[in-house]
Amino acid sequence: MKFATLPNGTLDGRLVVVSKDLTKAVDATVIAPNLLSVVQNWQEKAADLQALYDLLNAGKVDAAFDFDPSTCLAPLPRSSQWLDGSAFINHGKLMEEAFNTKPIPDFDTIPVMYQGASDDFQGPTADIPMPSEADGIDFEGEFGVITGPVPMAATLDEAAQGICLLVQINDWSLRSFGPREMATGFGFIQAKPSSSFAPVAVTPDELGDAWKNGRFNLHLNITWNGERFGEPHGSEMNFSFPELIAHAARTRKLNAGCVIGSGTVSNKSRDAGSACIAERRVIEKIDLGEIKTQYMRFGDSVRMQAKFDDGRDGPFGVIEQKVIANK
Amino acid sequence: MKFATLPNGTLDGRLVVVSKDLTKAVDATVIAPNLLSVVQNWQEKAADLQALYDLLNAGKVDAAFDFDPSTCLAPLPRSSQWLDGSAFINHGKLMEEAFNTKPIPDFDTIPVMYQGASDDFQGPTADIPMPSEADGIDFEGEFGVITGPVPMAATLDEAAQGICLLVQINDWSLRSFGPREMATGFGFIQAKPSSSFAPVAVTPDELGDAWKNGRFNLHLNITWNGERFGEPHGSEMNFSFPELIAHAARTRKLNAGCVIGSGTVSNKSRDAGSACIAERRVIEKIDLGEIKTQYMRFGDSVRMQAKFDDGRDGPFGVIEQKVIANK
Numbered sequence: 001m002k003f004a005t006l007p008n009g010t011l012d013g014r015l016v017v018v019s020k021d022l023t024k025a026v027d028a029t030v031i032a033p034n035l036l037s038v039v040q041n042w043q044e045k046a047a048d049l050q051a052l053y054d055l056l057n058a059g060k061v062d063a064a065f066d067f068d069p070s071t072c073l074a075p076l077p078r079s080s081q082w083l084d085g086s087a088f089i090n091h092g093k094l095m096e097e098a099f100n101t102k103p104i105p106d107f108d109t110i111p112v113m114y115q116g117a118s119d120d121f122q123g124p125t126a127d128i129p130m131p132s133e134a135d136g137i138d139f140e141g142e143f144g145v146i147t148g149p150v151p152m153a154a155t156l157d158e159a160a161q162g163i164c165l166l167v168q169i170n171d172w173s174l175r176s177f178g179p180r181e182m183a184t185g186f187g188f189i190q191a192k193p194s195s196s197f198a199p200v201a202v203t204p205d206e207l208g209d210a211w212k213n214g215r216f217n218l219h220l221n222i223t224w225n226g227e228r229f230g231e232p233h234g235s236e237m238n239f240s241f242p243e244l245i246a247h248a249a250r251t252r253k254l255n256a257g258c259v260i261g262s263g264t265v266s267n268k269s270r271d272a273g274s275a276c277i278a279e280r281r282v283i284e285k286i287d288l289g290e291i292k293t294q295y296m297r298f299g300d301s302v303r304m305q306a307k308f309d310d311g312r313d314g315p316f317g318v319i320e321q322k323v324i325a326n327k
Numbered sequence: 328m329k330f331a332t333l334p335n336g337t338l339d340g341r342l343v344v345v346s347k348d349l350t351k352a353v354d355a356t357v358i359a360p361n362l363l364s365v366v367q368n369w370q371e372k373a374a375d376l377q378a379l380y381d382l383l384n385a386g387k388v389d390a391a392f393d394f395d396p397s398t399c400l401a402p403l404p405r406s407s408q409w410l411d412g413s414a415f416i417n418h419g420k421l422m423e424e425a426f427n428t429k430p431i432p433d434f435d436t437i438p439v440m441y442q443g444a445s446d447d448f449q450g451p452t453a454d455i456p457m458p459s460e461a462d463g464i465d466f467e468g469e470f471g472v473i474t475g476p477v478p479m480a481a482t483l484d485e486a487a488q489g490i491c492l493l494v495q496i497n498d499w500s501l502r503s504f505g506p507r508e509m510a511t512g513f514g515f516i517q518a519k520p521s522s523s524f525a526p527v528a529v530t531p532d533e534l535g536d537a538w539k540n541g542r543f544n545l546h547l548n549i550t551w552n553g554e555r556f557g558e559p560h561g562s563e564m565n566f567s568f569p570e571l572i573a574h575a576a577r578t579r580k581l582n583a584g585c586v587i588g589s590g591t592v593s594n595k596s597r598d599a600g601s602a603c604i605a606e607r608r609v610i611e612k613i614d615l616g617e618i619k620t621q622y623m624r625f626g627d628s629v630r631m632q633a634k635f636d637d638g639r640d641g642p643f644g645v646i647e648q649k650v651i652a653n654k
Contacts, residue, residue, distance in 0.1 A: 119407030187514020
């Protein structure tokens, strides 16, 4: 199934079911008012939503309308929890080198994760206001999951069962704040403005074989101002999503609607390019001896779209955003 | 004004207005369904709520009922944002010594803050399930504020204007996870289970002169298993709440309902005692040469109540909780 959220004046927006080919949508508020209520009541709602999805795909819904991603909010416009891993160790190791921070202890064996702002998730085509070009404005292309309720001290099986939906994320970052905030040990506040989401959240079956080992076996194709930036593959994630969820739930239960991110998708092969500017910069420093690429300027745009290995478009739709000056 | 939240099967609970003496309450859902909607629509709702509060205090509300804190949820049972400062530098310096962590850079001049779980705030008398006594179970007595909307890059004045309500918090902590999580630089996940709140959230005027310089000029009286533990005073906070809010909003707006904590209340004078066990332990190590106090066991209880300088009870009611084994 595929879901999106349209504005209706409420904090959670209104639920629509989107057709498999992303061309049509239908209001689903008779089944659940919003996506948060879907993941809260998955067992109760899933069959009705599946029936509506099947009818929509069969062209049998009179009330269907053209799906326009530019009208979408984030699938969850707000949540009570956003936890972002750094599960591509290749990226983490490069970032340590980029920012000259101390090696993270147990980085290969215990997931690293920060808790971020979840009050203001941005939609796929929202302009992104930032206070200053001097802050090191960067994108981070990621995959993520939305969970149902997960019990405290969940096993890996319970964590896997907690995965309701898959999403695609741009975790906006301000690099000039990162090293100082990491040095506090308290994590990121100013370095991490609100994250953005592709328009469509999907059930894992929509990925077919590409949902494997608790990982997105998809490329994340990224262009910056229309130029190719990278297409790293999700399969190289060093921790699976169930492992990230179990880490998060070690000492507290997760209420439904928890969003857990992979961290920047990153591959060992230089051919894959990168999913964030900071990583490209450190690769330039290592490979070329000097940093050539600067961070984003106001007016710059970034586009992110998942792709299957055979080149088909991924199921999430496209993130396409412009950075603007905060008024 | 004083507010509390009672359960009604929804994520946000239902709003009640509580009398100044905390003996009576009245349903306020005809004005606003829950406290989150109050802070979202403060200008629109405040006058009606004040009128109801005045009538309740005058004994003129037929529908008033006895206020029972044991039935209360946290004032906000969930929120989209919980940011906890470490604004009592005395505490921070002692904790560095306790856990042998590196000095935090710019600790005296830039607030330190972590983002915590806000999906499952606990009520004032809820039993608190924890996975293991070996995790270093600790309480942290704190003061906090709930904001309305705060713009990105808010000035100190705008930050001060964003303060809607004052609250009292127990920021549960698991000390065995803290040093490793700090060493990642990514902040606390496993070290910080869901926080608990005193039953009543109040407008700043309820503190009278004790709300001064953006600080709670109140003692926070803490007992552990019925024995006095400390009564540190909020006036020694090194950063004010407007400073914490402006720090949080530096690169992102805060939507209404953001909860910002002071960090553990802590005083330079040893006579004040402490608001968490970890701080007492390091003081024992410094002053006595050995740690005598162990962390909490299942069945242990902690009680926290604010007090005015003249000995009157603070306005928030009492946090009184027992730690139990997670089933």
